[in-house]
Amino acid sequence: MTVYKTPEKEFNFLLNEVFDYASLAQLPGFEDASPEMVASVLPEAAKFFEQIVAPTNQPSDQQGSKLVDGKVKIPDALEGVYPQLVEAGWTALSGDAEYGGAGFPNVVGLAVQEMLQSSNLGFSLMPMLTQGVVHALDLYGSDEQKQTYLSHLITGHWSGTMNLTEPQAGTDLGAVQTKAVRNGDTYLISGQKIYITWGDQEITENVIHLVLARTPDAPEGVKGISMFIVPKYLVNADGSIAERNDVKPVNVEHKLGIHSSPTCTMMFGEAGGATGYLVGEEGKGLVYMFAMMNAARLAVGHQGVAVSERAYQQAVWYARERVQGAVQGVDGRAAIIHHADVRRMLMQMRAMTEAGRALSFKAIFEEDRSFNHPDEAVRAASAKAVELLTPLVKGWCTEMAMETTSLGIQVHGGMGFVEETGAAQFMRDARILPIYEGTNGIQALDFIGRKTLRDAGQGMTALAAEIQADLAEIGQHSELHDLTAAVAEALSQCQQGAEYVFGHPQEAGGIAYNYMMLVGNSVCAWLLAKSAAAAQTALNAGSSDRFYRQKVATARFFVQQVLPRNGAYLAAIKSGQDGIMALTEEDFEVA
Template identity: 45%
Template sequence: MTTYTAPLQDSAFVLEHVIGFDQLCETLNHSEITVDLAKTIIEEAGKLASEVLSPLNIVGDQKHPVTSAGQVTETPGFSQAYQQYIDNGWPTLTAPEEFGGQALPNVIGTAVNELWHSANMAFALCPMLSQGAIEALIAHGSPGLQQQYLPKLISGEWTGTMNLTEPNAGSDLAAVACKAIPDGNAFKIIGQKIFITWGDHQMTPNIVHLVLARLPDAPAGVKGISLFIVPKYIIDENGQLGELNDVNCSSLEHKLGIHGSPTCVMNFGDQGGAVGYLVGEANKGLSYMFTMMNHARQSVGLQGLSISERAYQQSRQYSQERIQGLNAQGEKAAIIQHPDVRRMLMAMKSGTEAMRALALTAAADIDLAHNNQFEQSEKQQQQKRVELLTPIVKGWMTEFAQELTSLNIQVHGGMGFVEETGAAQHYRDARILPIYEGTTGIQALDLIGRKTLSDNGQSLKQLLAEIQSTAELLTNHDNNQLQQIGEKLGRALDHALTATDWILENAANNKLLAGNVSFDNLMMMGYLVGGWLLAKSAHAASVLIDQENDYGHAFLATKINTAVFYSHYYLPRVSQHKDIVCTGLVSILDLSAEQF
């Protein structure tokens, strides 16, 4: 088993020289928050991740949560780790000060969350869901609900969940059948939800469920869904925890991966109705829940990075220790000296660094979208960038993680296929990522429909114009490596522009076209944006490489080399996806259902 080490230097480099963290904080009117402070925070988080959470990763895989009498007991060691997590104040990092948070930029929270998910993704899912609940209540909860629930959620004393899916309502939330019956100042919630991550546990004295349900007179379809808070324990008139609510976990799912995270079937109202409280206005629950979903989608994309980084570290260590075959001098050698192993390691290293740059860039865009110093028009423009990048972060990064965690098994050879090395766990854990919080297909349709066709490609073309500027800057550079990156990026950009124009020209006349090509359009944009951000990283490294700095010549030279590899290895995939897009992929419709 390999230990996990937080990638502190690369995170710090992206924050400082790709995002421009100090300038970001000045824009946000937080000049007291500096990149040096961010580095210190990430370093401290790395200690908890590597020393406390990482050793429990294999424990959670082997010793699953168990359920008895409607109550779930978590993996041994998780409760103590969670207590240390909240004792150190980590849940409060980015939350508003008025409810007990530290109000640090979202991008710091994202850098820290990467470490939790790399160290122990099953554990980290619990605070991730709480963060989503916090976002929803901040945006839509009444002052009374906020005062009652937010301080406990933000401190980590309580945890939160999101309850959408039902046996007959998966991605199609129009089919939600869970009922909410008015009962004085509250509601009786009756129904069943499935696939509820961390739906029950004993790590905290209360759990705050956010539940989608229908009022008796609600319109049909998605327009008739409301959002409710359903606490595990009802809070009495003195603000103290009272009796157990009519909500329980009837069973746990047996899953391919993330075994340490209890995935619950939750029953509401077996004894007549769970007490619930309406969040916001009636029949607007779906839009409210999407506040949680958008937060969760970027967080799941981050998980794609995190599990890939963990797998890469394992491959790197194994390849340095495993002696097999001969090197060019005819001597016994570690497998890291073999060309194909180096190819796989570079594929993993460049892929994870591209994903990290994208995750942190998208997180910083959220900070800018919420910046009260901006005029409304500026905030709206920034929000469009957030909405454009979110399906790419979620869709591309989680699909990419399937390839990179699979490469980890290949580097290990036969030892990767047995459970003892731990490589299989990362591959299994990663497999859920393109599925939950909106499948890749849903993300792809979102990108091509709501984020491209709806505004005739304006938001997308603004992004492509920024990529064009970077490509031109590097193509005209006097450094040969940067020229290579710039030329490859420019060529990939041309392909993406061709595909985008083709979609805009043809989608209106063919209602099926967008769905046919949406996946390839998403992957095309992912590889392109990843290459763009590595190109920016390479340029920043070239500026610093002959200057005195904290990173050192070896690290900076490696950043440039990694970007060169990505431009040679991954950017050509943009052309492949463009070619598929521009066929319209009509052949997928040629067979009847009976012919499959």
């Protein structure tokens, strides 16, 4: 089985040659995170994740996490790994320096996050959700709550979870029934939450749960939901650990994939009520939780990139090792990488992975600017860009991951269908990504509804203007005219799709998915063309580094072999939803 190698060169290329990291490093708060500092940090991260975490992926999947005598038992392969992660400082890289973080931009943290996710996707979920808790408390927590929790969470000594789902309340969070009864300055929390990722474990000193619950006099629906901090262990005034709170795991789910991640059923208040602390105001819990949710959606989108990268690397390794058949121009029996159809699959895996990575980096680069740029107008524009791109990152990248990891199995042939090679694990792990943190159907509805119809297309108009400006610049490279023409056509298709959306808003539910994929495909083509232009600039300047030639070739493959899907997406949009809704509920019964 292949050894994972972090794509450091790709990270540096995106940061420095495509998205102008140097300008980001000059923003207030990022002065100590210079390009030179980043260049020294990424190789150290690569060593850690390649040598320490990546070897745990397959054995931790095979053993999985379990509930033993009321405690969560993580796989043996992960024992001792998390403390090394904390000691090395990788959990704190993008954290606020005021609370013990290193203060790097989130886009640098994204590169390190990908290394962790590729190394072991299930294991990566604990630090990912902890970062989401940090984000929510940083925005909405009181000063006292920030002082109590943030430093421990940012440094990784405590972990965090997000508790939304209940047996009767999945996407419909207005149906949440967990109770919160005032008890002096605190609340007593009681109820059950399901599908809680890393809901409990014994490897951090504490677990901080953010819990959605309803007070007794709260109105029905989402306006009655509040958010509470419920720590596994209560915390003394001096920050030390106190007694165990009334919260515990009662089950660890048996899942298709991400076996190393304990997905728990959590019981709150079985012995009278778990002590909880209100975040912000009563009735605004869903607003607060969505801060965490949106951060998680961006992270999940990049999980799709990360698992695709790992699947691609293994497929390339296998295709170079596996000898089968004859190919013209190759003496004797040929490695299957010489077969055209295998090459097609590898190129598709590579192109879609690089496209998703560019899309994700773009979103996080804008997020950093939205928080740190001194110009209020720039901050506002970047914030709008992040809002628009979030459902694309989550939706497109995770759809791509299912396709890419499936192709990885296909490259292996029959050997991909057995667990010993490890190829199947990537597909099993990837299958959760379009589901959790808001299904991709929800992402599509968000994109077509909130991000297109509700703002009268302003976000899409701004995005189109940015693409047009880049196309003019890319077009200065005569070698890339085929790319600019393809992206211009894709932009036209997006505009046609938007026109249909605005003309038929009542059909939004049926056409949302294809509209999201049409725009996602087109934005990815633009970003790959932008990357190709940066590479072409280096080639024209005399570089002989084949990396740049590869970037141009990969972008060209995408516009030739993947971008043509836009025609089908657009045709499906224009066909409306009559065919989707043609049958009645009874018609789906077997005749």
